[in-house]
Amino acid sequence: MKKYLKRLGIATGLSLTLVAAGCGSEDASQEAPTGDSNDGAVTEEVSVGEQLDFTITGIDAGAGIMAATENAIETYGLDDYQLQPSSGAAMTSALDAAIEREEAIVVTGWTPHWKFAAYDLKYLEDPEGVFGAAESIHTIVREGLNADLPEAYQVLDNFYWTPDHMGEIMVEVNEGAEPADAAAAWIEGNQDIVSEWTNGVDAVDGEAITLAFVAWDSEIASTHMIGAVLESIGYDVTLMSMEPGPMFTAVATGSADAMVAAWLPATHESYYEDFKEDFVDLGANLDGAKIGLVVPAYMDIDSIEDLKN
Numbered sequence: 001m002k003k004y005l006k007r008l009g010i011a012t013g014l015s016l017t018l019v020a021a022g023c024g025s026e027d028a029s030q031e032a033p034t035g036d037s038n039d040g041a042v043t044e045e046v047s048v049g050e051q052l053d054f055t056i057t058g059i060d061a062g063a064g065i066m067a068a069t070e071n072a073i074e075t076y077g078l079d080d081y082q083l084q085p086s087s088g089a090a091m092t093s094a095l096d097a098a099i100e101r102e103e104a105i106v107v108t109g110w111t112p113h114w115k116f117a118a119y120d121l122k123y124l125e126d127p128e129g130v131f132g133a134a135e136s137i138h139t140i141v142r143e144g145l146n147a148d149l150p151e152a153y154q155v156l157d158n159f160y161w162t163p164d165h166m167g168e169i170m171v172e173v174n175e176g177a178e179p180a181d182a183a184a185a186w187i188e189g190n191q192d193i194v195s196e197w198t199n200g201v202d203a204v205d206g207e208a209i210t211l212a213f214v215a216w217d218s219e220i221a222s223t224h225m226i227g228a229v230l231e232s233i234g235y236d237v238t239l240m241s242m243e244p245g246p247m248f249t250a251v252a253t254g255s256a257d258a259m260v261a262a263w264l265p266a267t268h269e270s271y272y273e274d275f276k277e278d279f280v281d282l283g284a285n286l287d288g289a290k291i292g293l294v295v296p297a298y299m300d301i302d303s304i305e306d307l308k309n
């Protein structure tokens with residue numbers, strides 16, 4: 001990937017001249033061979049697309065944000081661009097590497113996410129509204145859960161927190177904590193919030209419950225946290241990591257009891273539409289989530305439309 005050039009239209013011939021002259025310094029004025037440093041250079045605009053190698057760095061192929069990004073490529077006419085599937089972890093390491101070198105990069109991004117605490121980033125404006133407005137994250141349980149495991153149902157129904165709360169666990173995990181440890185520490189430090197979910201709910205005696213999730217950083221945080229809360233009232237909790245389609249299928253068929261990872265109304269709309277008759281939507285556990293295309297703040301572009309330049 002090419003170095004991100006703050007001023008578009010800088011002469012590429014100039015940078016090639018400097019490299020050829022063996023100059024490692026970033027200060028061109030000192031290192032230019034002789035006279036006018038631009039002498040003989042072929043002035044050529046380096047487009048945003050070229051700087052990005054016409055690549056949008058994505059995550060796992062089944063994520064809702066991947067389908068939304070394909071829509072954006074279509075809607076904004078970004079015909080030369082490729083959406084590169086990878087994983088949440090590979091996306092953040094590509095972002096880290098690019099920022100280290102101040103290169104151009106555009107990634108599929110979402111909030112809550114620790115990357116906004118770790119780096120200076122911005123969402124590209126989406127005037128066509130392809131990525132939707134604010135999203136909520138819903139808790140969805142299998143049919144019959146209320147009858148079979150009423151205490152768990154009650155806690156899951158009560159569960160509601162904020163993007164900041166989720167972010168606290170995500171930051172700890174990104175800094176190296178085990179998700180279970182970060183979740184336990186968060187619960188320990190937020191007894192007032194957790195007790196609102198568990199107050200008046202009877203303890204149980206080791207009954208099994210299975211929570212499905214996808215290993216996105218946000219869902220690693222929420223699922224470990226609510227799993228630990230269910231354990232604290234006596235459940236034997238199993239967390240099952242899977243792809244998004246199987247996660248929805250698992251709750252719809254009853255092979256998982258619940259999930260806290262449905263991004264609605266837009267991100268997981270197609271999965272939700274497929275299965276909504278077959279599970280119980282307990283509503284939002286978090287409001288104010290968001291998806292979109294994200295770039296480092298040092299990039300001069302502001303809108304998805306600017307990717308065309």
Ligand code: PBE
Nearest residue numbers: 063064065110216263291
């Ligand atoms: N995400 C995080 C998911 C939902 C949670 C935005 C990467 C997705 O796009 O499906």
